[in-house]
Amino acid sequence: MDKELVIAKTSEFVRRELEGEGSGHDWWHIYRVTELTKRIAKEERADLFLCTMAALLHDIADEKLNVSEEAGIARVKNWLDSQAVDQAAAEVIIEIISTISFKGGHGPKLTRREAMVVQDADRLDxxxxxxxxxxxxxxxxxxxxxxxxxxxxxxxxxxxxxxxxxxxxxxxxxxxxxxxxxxxxxxxxxxxxxxxxxxxxxxxxxxxxxxxxxx
Ligand code: ADP
Ligand code: NI
Incomplete structure (x- = not known):
């Protein structure tokens, strides 16, 4: 798996998908969150590939943009499969995305450093x-x-x-x-x-x- 290529292709995919999105989850939100994620991941010594991928894909699965949360997650899974992302990495990326949304502050306590990084970046935006x-x-x-x-x-x-x-x-x-x-x-x-x-x-x-x- 060529991580840089996967990130570049994912970035293109997300940009296409969210172009014209008007609910505050447009491409430029993803861009800012991804840049913040990279910066925080480096300082916190978190896995840069997993963090960057989760940041890029974090709103693709959002309930507001899909018929259901499951449908959103399936969309992310399909994309990761199509890019031949390792099974183990794909599972972690999906886990990060499904645990980070705000839910009024009552979301699950995060245990994985990578999830903490992406959630912080999303909140900073x-x-x-x-x-x-x-x-x-x-x-x-x-x-x-x-x-x-x-x-x-x-x-x-x-x-x-x-x-x-x-x-x-x-x-x-x-x-x-x-x-x-x-x-x-x-x-x-x-x-x-x-x-x-x-x-x-x-x-x-x-x-x-x-x-x-x-x-
Ligand atoms: P996320 O899915 O990133 O947690 P939301 O969908 O809740 O964010 O909101 C997207 C953006 O719109 C955020 O910047 C948020 O602060 C803003 N927003 C959400 N709800 C309101 C509201 N009731 N009034 C003003 N801004 C809001
Ligand atoms: Ni977001």
């Missing part, structure tokens, strides 16, 4: 300057307001209230973005998340100050 931009793009695409001063924090809502409530972009900071720092797995991920977190906090400070004409 939801914070910092990029995270802010993605949040406003997502919110705008759903026709939601960027901010509403009187809205209740969605954390304090019942499940039913939560489902029927279309929170603002700023609200999403509190329900997810500002929590991600505490959920990082690796030391490298923690350091990067801390600086992205700080950036979001100063963004919010300015946002509120400008909202009230204080700045």
């Amino acid at each position: 939801a914070v910092g300057a990029i995270g802010i931009a993605r949040c406003f793009v997502y919110s705008g695409a759903k026709g939601r307001p960027m901010y509403h001063p009187d809205e209740p924090h969605r954390e304090s809502m019942t499940k039913e209230e939560y489902r029927s409530n279309n929170g603002s972009a700023i609200n999403h900071f509190y329900e997810k973005l500002l929590k991600l720092k505490e959920l990082m797995n690796t030391e490298t991920g923690k350091k990067m998340a801390a600086s992205r977190h700080e950036y979001m906090e100063s963004f919010l400070e300015r946002f509120y100050a400008e909202w009230d004409g204080r700045s």
